[in-house]
Amino acid sequence: MKKARWFLLTLVLIMGLALLAGCGDGGGAQSADAIKVGIVLPITGSEAMFGTMEKNSFEMAYEELKAAGKTTINGKQIQLLFEDDQGKQDVAKSATEKLINQDRVAMLSGGYSSACTNVIAGSAQAMTTPFLAVTGSSDEITKQGWQFVFRGTAAPASKYTGALWEMLEQVVKPKNVAIIYENTDFGLSSAKGFREDCQKRGINVVFDQAYEHGAIDFKPMLANMRNTNPELVFAVSYVMDAAMIVKQMKELDFNTNLFVGGGAGYTMPEFKENAGDASEYISSTTLWVPSVTWPGADDYFKNYKKKYNKEPDYHGAQAYATMYVIADALNRAQELTNTGIQKALKETDIETIMGPIKFEDWEGYTNQNKPITYVVQWKKGNLEVIWPESVKSSDYTYPVPKWRER
Amino acid sequence: MKNVNLLLKLLLLVIVVILPLVIKAPYQLHIIILIFIWAIIGTSWNLLGGYAGQVSFGHAAFFGVGAYAAGLLQFHLGISPWWGMLLGPIAAVVVSLPIGVIAFRLRGPYFALAMLALGEIFRLLFINLPFTNGAKGILIMPAITTKMFYYYVGLAALLLTVGVTYYIIHSKIGYYLVSIREDQDAATSLGIPTTLYKNYALLPSAFFTGLAGALYMNYVAFIDPNIVFNLTNVSVMVIMVVMLGGVATTWGPTVGAAIYIVLGEVFRTTLGSANVLVFGVLVCLIILFLPNGIVGEIDMLRGVLARKKEGAAGGVKV
Numbered sequence A: 001m002k003k004a005r006w007f008l009l010t011l012v013l014i015m016g017l018a019l020l021a022g023c024g025d026g027g028g029a030q031s032a033d034a035i036k037v038g039i040v041l042p043i044t045g046s047e048a049m050f051g052t053m054e055k056n057s058f059e060m061a062y063e064e065l066k067a068a069g070k071t072t073i074n075g076k077q078i079q080l081l082f083e084d085d086q087g088k089q090d091v092a093k094s095a096t097e098k099l100i101n102q103d104r105v106a107m108l109s110g111g112y113s114s115a116c117t118n119v120i121a122g123s124a125q126a127m128t129t130p131f132l133a134v135t136g137s138s139d140e141i142t143k144q145g146w147q148f149v150f151r152g153t154a155a156p157a158s159k160y161t162g163a164l165w166e167m168l169e170q171v172v173k174p175k176n177v178a179i180i181y182e183n184t185d186f187g188l189s190s191a192k193g194f195r196e197d198c199q200k201r202g203i204n205v206v207f208d209q210a211y212e213h214g215a216i217d218f219k220p221m222l223a224n225m226r227n228t229n230p231e232l233v234f235a236v237s238y239v240m241d242a243a244m245i246v247k248q249m250k251e252l253d254f255n256t257n258l259f260v261g262g263g264a265g266y267t268m269p270e271f272k273e274n275a276g277d278a279s280e281y282i283s284s285t286t287l288w289v290p291s292v293t294w295p296g297a298d299d300y301f302k303n304y305k306k307k308y309n310k311e312p313d314y315h316g317a318q319a320y321a322t323m324y325v326i327a328d329a330l331n332r333a334q335e336l337t338n339t340g341i342q343k344a345l346k347e348t349d350i351e352t353i354m355g356p357i358k359f360e361d362w363e364g365y366t367n368q369n370k371p372i373t374y375v376v377q378w379k380k381g382n383l384e385v386i387w388p389e390s391v392k393s394s395d396y397t398y399p400v401p402k403w404r405e406r
Numbered sequence B: 001m002k003n004v005n006l007l008l009k010l011l012l013l014v015i016v017v018i019l020p021l022v023i024k025a026p027y028q029l030h031i032i033i034l035i036f037i038w039a040i041i042g043t044s045w046n047l048l049g050g051y052a053g054q055v056s057f058g059h060a061a062f063f064g065v066g067a068y069a070a071g072l073l074q075f076h077l078g079i080s081p082w083w084g085m086l087l088g089p090i091a092a093v094v095v096s097l098p099i100g101v102i103a104f105r106l107r108g109p110y111f112a113l114a115m116l117a118l119g120e121i122f123r124l125l126f127i128n129l130p131f132t133n134g135a136k137g138i139l140i141m142p143a144i145t146t147k148m149f150y151y152y153v154g155l156a157a158l159l160l161t162v163g164v165t166y167y168i169i170h171s172k173i174g175y176y177l178v179s180i181r182e183d184q185d186a187a188t189s190l191g192i193p194t195t196l197y198k199n200y201a202l203l204p205s206a207f208f209t210g211l212a213g214a215l216y217m218n219y220v221a222f223i224d225p226n227i228v229f230n231l232t233n234v235s236v237m238v239i240m241v242v243m244l245g246g247v248a249t250t251w252g253p254t255v256g257a258a259i260y261i262v263l264g265e266v267f268r269t270t271l272g273s274a275n276v277l278v279f280g281v282l283v284c285l286i287i288l289f290l291p292n293g294i295v296g297e298i299d300m301l302r303g304v305l306a307r308k309k310e311g312a313a314g315g316v317k318v
Helices: A002-026 A048-067 A091-100 A114-126 A162-172 A183-200 A221-225 A241-253 A269-279 A296-308 A315-332 A338-346 B001-020 B026-051 B059-077 B081-103 B108-128 B147-169 B172-182 B184-189 B195-221 B229-244 B253-271 B271-290 B298-317
Strands: A035-039 A075-082 A108-109 A132-133 A150-151 A174-182 A204-211 A232-236 A258-261 A283-286 A351-354 A356-357 A360-362 A363-369 A374-379 A384-389
Touching: A002 A183, A002 A363, A035 A048, A035 A091, A048 A075, A048 A296, A075 A091, A075 A108, A075 A315, A075 B253, A075 B271, A091 A108, A091 A114, A091 B026, A091 B108, A091 B195, A108 A114, A108 A315, A132 A315, A162 A374, A162 B001, A174 A183, A174 A269, A183 A232, A183 A360, A204 A221, A204 A360, A221 A241, A241 A258, A241 A269, A269 B253, A283 A384, A283 B298, A296 A315, A315 A351, A360 A374, B001 B147, B026 B059, B026 B172, B026 B195, B026 B229, B026 B253, B059 B081, B059 B108, B059 B195, B059 B229, B081 B108, B081 B195, B108 B229, B147 B195, B172 B184, B172 B195, B184 B195, B184 B271, B229 B253, B229 B271, B253 B271
Parallel strands: A035 A075, A035 A108, A108 A132, A132 A150, A150 A363, A174 A204, A174 A232, A232 A258, A258 A283
Antiparallel strands: A283 A374, A351 A356, A360 A363, A374 A384
């Protein structure tokens, strides 16, 4: 009984404190003359690795912009409000509701997984608040004709392969390809895009299979795939599964002329760490690499590594570039209302570390930047750009040596 | 005393009904709408898991089927997903019929495992079936965006759920269900057709969980199989909600949902990265010290408060 009483007291105390804190947030604690930008990212949960990298990059870009005097507009300071969506879509909805209705943000950004980005985009459009998506790459997000939803640094998933197709047409000229992909929105969209591109070019898809998110044993699938004898494997995976697939291919001594990942896991530093030497010569499409020639890319990579003691990949670059786009749009906006910011975003024409960004309407997309993609290849533990040839940092290796001949 | 109680209840009802007219803040209303949705699922689960003692780890199956019934109407036929509020619960009942027949042959942990598998089967089915749009899910733009509307729909659905559950529990079926929970063999020997009565608990439970699913689809406007058929975020969460509020109590699940949603949200917005950890610790503490949930321990809580008063009075005497 005594225990219960103490416990009750503590519970009441916690709730009281939490309520007080909550009221403080909603009240006048924040200065009224700030331009608030709400950013929803997965800071906890299974996607926290990506969310934290993006939050760090936002903050880094913000500090640089502040030093350059670009975060104060007519005496009002840009203020970033981060909200954690825990990688869950209903939490993303709550976070969006809070930012728009409670904090009264001028605009929104963030969005890592496609599911969360879908929900944030839908809520933002319904409440006519401009939203600039960072990573969520489901095709649908910018295909709804939603005028308040913008996507600059992320390509629609089916458009990740622009540079890859150039390379395939000029160098590889495959006849038989295999497609494997994680059974998620991103995996399905990517695989669908690649499959259609194959059909257009008359390339045989000899193996086409989805696998469950979080799977660890790929040997049965890989053995079946080997029987179909593909020249090229296109795989869409996150980090752990990507590493498992290439490791198990090595164990099975399953050789192809080229193995290409569809972004996401195959470019992460964690992929190299987990896959070890099986990562050698694995290629991937990507939206960004530190060695691209866009001004500032190299500085970003070095500064990030210095500051956070970790290597960023394209996800971090997306957040970093997005912060610059936001600051640019807010500085140009005639008036800081939802339509004013929307207009300024629409007129964006800026060069970032991810290349030039403009929001255009094309092929059924609305407010979608035309993505620039690259093909990269792991060589001696480094991610080298091999295509387009004009920006390459190393020559491509094709066909890749067989596992036993290395 | 009884009159006072009734008066209090009426007062509470009036407050709840006029609340959105007083606080117009959409964010707070959003939180309450989420509470309503979870309270409906919790109350439905409670009927089967709390009163009849059939612990289900697979309520996400009914929730998801309800949500998809609403979503697919819009996706394939362009029919307003609000018709899903009608179709969703019916679809969930249709799904639950064969499940009841099969799974109620099992008892205790075997039943729990069968239901757990069921939720996962539905998740995999909806990822891979051709007509569900797979893992890409269904994204719609809701026609109605005012929070007040969803608030009243949610409130009405919750009152209906609680009302029907209350009616069932206080009818003959309710006593049968409790006797099944307490001792199934004794109940059988008394001539209660246990499998049949378990189904009588399952059908309304599935019905209202499907209703909550359809409401969820309409409100959140995006679903995919990994969200609505999720084991931890739906099936286990509903058990947490009921445990927190009070198993086999009329208002326990509602209280549990309110605590779960409000505390989760407050922690998320104030504690930064530590929010999940603190929340988890708190849930552990509640389960440790209030094993029957908040409503289930209400008499004990009253006792604690009353003793405090006595203690204070005693202090004055001395």
